[in-house]
Amino acid sequence: MPVSGLPPYDDGNIFARILRGEIPARKVYDDAHALAFHDIAPQAPVHVLVIPKGAYVSVADFSAQASPEEVAGFWRAVAQVARQLGLENQGFRVLTNMGADAGQEVPHFHVHIFGGKPLGPMLARG
Ligand code: AMP
Numbered sequence: 001m002p003v004s005g006l007p008p009y010d011d012g013n014i015f016a017r018i019l020r021g022e023i024p025a026r027k028v029y030d031d032a033h034a035l036a037f038h039d040i041a042p043q044a045p046v047h048v049l050v051i052p053k054g055a056y057v058s059v060a061d062f063s064a065q066a067s068p069e070e071v072a073g074f075w076r077a078v079a080q081v082a083r084q085l086g087l088e089n090q091g092f093r094v095l096t097n098m099g100a101d102a103g104q105e106v107p108h109f110h111v112h113i114f115g116g117k118p119l120g121p122m123l124a125r126g
Pocket of ligand 1: 040
């Protein structure tokens with residue numbers, strides 16, 4: 001069971017389908033714990049998504065339910081992807097949306113990596 005807020009994991013979500021190879025993605029990284037691919041509607045010159053291989057709805061679900069190996073492997077992959085994309089020197093932003101107020105669209109935990117230009121304020125005002 002997910003920890004709160006969101007419905008149970010839905011195996012038909014788009015990222016689960018990418019993990020199963022049912023639909024294509026522009027992959028940049030793949031290991032035992034994580035898959036990274038370019039966002040289909042980029043909001044920065046570099047906009048990559050990193051997802052765990054396991055079935056977790058949100059960051060809260062992942063943090064509560066995943067094994068220590070999965071958690072460590074996932075976050076190491078996030079840093080590795082940013083390094084691989086050449087973002088370390090200039091910097092980058094890592095963001096995750098959870099639930100309705102954050103506007104989470106895809107109910108498989110993911111983080112966005114943004115970079116490639118100065119990214120401005122963290123949130124739009126208002
Ligand atoms: P979120 O609002 O945090 O759930 O973000 C979901 C992200 O997934 C959005 O930035 C979408 O553009 C992206 N997205 C949706 N479908 C795909 C897809 N098939 N391949 C890559 N990115 C996708």
